[in-house]
Structures are given as structure tokens and as C-alpha cells.
Amino acid sequence: MQYEHRAKQKQQILVGIWAGHYRLNLTGPLLYLALYSHDAKYITYLLITSLKPHAYNHKERKRQSTIMEDGIEHRTVNVNGINMHIAEKGEGPLILFIHGFPDLWYSWRHQIAFFASRGYRCVAPDLRGFGDSDAPSSPSAYTSLHIVGDLIGLLDAVAGEEEKVFVVGHDWGALTAWSLCMYRPERVKALVNLSVAFTPRHPMRKPLQTLRAVYGNDYYICRFQESGVIEEEFAEIGTERVLKEFLTYRNPGPLYLPKGKGFGHPTESPILLPSWLSEQECKYYASKYQKTGFTGGFNYYRSLDLNWELTAPWTGAQIKVPVKFVVGDVDLTYNAPGAKDYIHKGGFKRDVPLLEEVVVLEGAGHFLHQERPHEINKHIYDFFRNFS
Numbered sequence: 001m002q003y004e005h006r007a008k009q010k011q012q013i014l015v016g017i018w019a020g021h022y023r024l025n026l027t028g029p030l031l032y033l034a035l036y037s038h039d040a041k042y043i044t045y046l047l048i049t050s051l052k053p054h055a056y057n058h059k060e061r062k063r064q065s066t067i068m069e070d071g072i073e074h075r076t077v078n079v080n081g082i083n084m085h086i087a088e089k090g091e092g093p094l095i096l097f098i099h100g101f102p103d104l105w106y107s108w109r110h111q112i113a114f115f116a117s118r119g120y121r122c123v124a125p126d127l128r129g130f131g132d133s134d135a136p137s138s139p140s141a142y143t144s145l146h147i148v149g150d151l152i153g154l155l156d157a158v159a160g161e162e163e164k165v166f167v168v169g170h171d172w173g174a175l176t177a178w179s180l181c182m183y184r185p186e187r188v189k190a191l192v193n194l195s196v197a198f199t200p201r202h203p204m205r206k207p208l209q210t211l212r213a214v215y216g217n218d219y220y221i222c223r224f225q226e227s228g229v230i231e232e233e234f235a236e237i238g239t240e241r242v243l244k245e246f247l248t249y250r251n252p253g254p255l256y257l258p259k260g261k262g263f264g265h266p267t268e269s270p271i272l273l274p275s276w277l278s279e280q281e282c283k284y285y286a287s288k289y290q291k292t293g294f295t296g297g298f299n300y301y302r303s304l305d306l307n308w309e310l311t312a313p314w315t316g317a318q319i320k321v322p323v324k325f326v327v328g329d330v331d332l333t334y335n336a337p338g339a340k341d342y343i344h345k346g347g348f349k350r351d352v353p354l355l356e357e358v359v360v361l362e363g364a365g366h367f368l369h370q371e372r373p374h375e376i377n378k379h380i381y382d383f384f385r386n387f388s
Contacts, residue, residue: 079153090116100171129296328364
């Protein structure tokens with residue numbers, strides 16, 4: 001019985017090492033004995049006395065990461081079977097920032113600087129398919145179950161014993177944040193979502209069928225379904241120009257991408273950048289998308305119908321964490337058919353009963369956390385202070 005107990009203990013320890021929860025502080029002959037000796041008592045002693053916590057050892061974390069001039073630490077964490085790049089800064093209660101498309105962790109640069117200086121620990125990952133994180137090739141690997149699984153793995157790795165964290169999401173990051181709160185509400189202290197309101201699952205209508213019926217086949221989400229085709233069109237336009245087209249889009253109406261016509265104007269015509277977006281910032285985005293392409297981002301849209309099928313058990317489920325929602329009145333999401341009525345006439349509050357505040361920023365577009373960082377930072381800060 002004692003041998004079986006020791007063997008089981010060794011197995012549990014080795015699993016913990018493999019999962020990344022511990023670091024083995026053995027080398028050379030001692031490492032060989034620990035792993036291959038048949039003396040269960042001795043090897044268990046070696047393993048136990050040499051273990052050091054891995055995920056929560058901040059000194060070790062510093063040695064395995066890169067700290068940039070702005071004080072933001074960059075490292076890679078293995079979560080849910082992928083390598084995820086994260087940017088982090090600060091100490092204190094953890095805020096998880098979740099980006100959208102076509103964004104990166106970088107879209108939260110203003111928020112990271114602000115909150116790190118006010119006693120929060122900011123963690124902003126590149127979601128799977130983006131930036132320096134792994135990008136599985138199949139669209140079926142991009143459902144909300146996969147993405148939330150990644151984030152739960154990330155929280156397990158970086159939050160330590162902290163059960164609940166603050167969450168901020170934008171665009172697809174907002175959709176992911178809604179899913180995170182639905183699947184694992186016990187991990188979220190409070191949520192601020194930007195641009196994209198909660199969308200209850202309709203049991204009788206698949207998303208793509210609905211979008212095509214309302215907007216037609218030239219609607220950007222419908223065009224993103226054409227694997228390889230839209231990638232080729234964007235390659236002809238050029239990565240940096242495509243990013244500028246998205247980031248500077250301020251038409252409150254739907255975005256159409258007719259085949260062969262790009263964004264609807266000549267590709268040689270200049271794009272005037274707004275005051276909140278610099279050429280240097282555009283080049284940072286472009287440097288990452290030139291490396292990975294847009295397919296990872298497109299795969300979120302290509303998994304819409306599969307996601308609808310898999311989330312049937314949550315039909316009618318509510319979001320039961322404290323929420324604040326902020327949107328710009330020029331945002332195309334706010335001006336989508338039925339959106340304003342849903343947000344302001346009871347539907348939103350019905351589905352998100354702990355919705356405490358809705359803020360509509362006059363004159364703000366889709367990328368409001370970059371366009372109006374000071375206002376957004378204050379809205380987030382004022383809300384989270386109620387729970388700190």
C-alpha cells in the first residue's frame with residue numbers, strides 16, 4: 001500500500017510538472033534518478049524537495065519574459081493546447097483585457113498604462129489566431145468554447161489563488177467576455193464591455209442565414225466566409241492599408257466589401273489617419289498581421305454557425321455578473337437593426353439582470369477605447385472601484 005501511495009504521489013507530481021504548475025529543480029544524475037529509479041520512496045523525496053511553484057513565481061516569470069521600454073512585460077503561456085502571448089503590467093487586482101478584430105493586445109495600450117499606475121495588474125493576451133499567439137488552421141477551433149477555454153487556462157496560470165478577476169472586452173473580445181461570464185461566472189468579479197452588446201441565442205435561426213437575409217452576400221461577415229478568396233483580395237490591397245481601412249471606418253451603416261471592389265474606393269487614394277492613430281501604431285499592427293495574415297481573425301466569423309450549434313444548452317441563459325456597457329453613437333454595432341431598441345427598451349436588462357449602466361458616447365466610433373481613451377479609462381475605473 002505504501003508503494004502504491006508513493007507511486008501515485010509521483011504520478012501526480014509529474015502531471016503537475018507537465019501541466020506547468022511546478023518547476024523541477026533537479027539536474028544531471030539526480031534528475032535521472034528521480035524520473036527513472038524504481039525506488040518509489042526515494043524518487044518521491046527527490047521530487048517533492050526539488051519542486052518550486054512555477055506559474056506564480058514572479059522572479060522566475062521575469063527571467064522568462066521580455067520587458068519593453070514602456071514597462072510592459074511580454075511572455076508566452078501554454079494554455080488549452082496552444083501558446084498564448086500575453087502583455088502584462090502592474091501589481092494588484094487583475095484586469096483581463098480581451099481584444100477584437102482586427103486588433104491585438106496592443107489595442108489596450110492606453111488602458112494598460114492607466115490602470116497599472118493605479119494599482120491594478122493588467123493582462124492583455126493576443127487571442128488565438130492573432131499576433132504572437134498560436135493560430136490553429138481549422139475554423140472549427142475558434143468557437144466560444146475554445147476561446148473561453150484559453151482564457152480560463154490563462155487565468156489559472158496567472159491569477160494564482162485569486163478566484164475572480166475584472167474583465168474588459170471590445171468587439172469580438174466583448175462577445176468572448178459575454179461567453180466567459182455565461183460559462184464561468186464564478187471567475188469574473190465585474191465586466192465592462194465595449195461596442196458589442198449581449199446577443200441572446202435565437203433557437204430557430206442560424207447566424208449566417210440571418211445576416212445574409214438582412215444584409216446580403218456583400219456584407220463583410222458574409223464575405224469573410226469565403227476561405228482563401230477574401231485573403232487574396234486583402235493581399236492585393238496590402239496588409240497595412242487593410243488595417244487602416246478598418247481602424248478608420250466611421251460610417252454608422254453596415255460595412256460592405258463587394259467582391260473585387262475592396263472597401264469601395266481606389267487603393268492608391270490616401271487614407272487620412274485620425275488624431276488618435278499614428279503611422280507608427282499602424283505599422284506595429286501591420287508588422288504582426290504581415291506575419292500571421294488575417295485568417296485567424298476570419299476564423300472567428302467562420303465558426304459562427306458551429307458556435308450556434310454547440311451553445312444550444314445555453315439558450316435563454318442570462319449573464320449574472322455586474323456589467324457596465326459603453327458604446328459610441330457612430331459605432332456600426334449600435335446602429336445595426338434593432339440594436340438601440342434592445343439596448344434601451346428592456347431586452348438588454350432582461351438578459352443581463354446585473355447590468356448597472358449603459359453609456360453612449362456622442363461622436364465616438366467603433367474603436368472607442370483607442371479613440372477616447374481618457375473617457376473610457378474613467379468609465380472603467382469608476383465602475384471597478386465599486387468592487388475593489
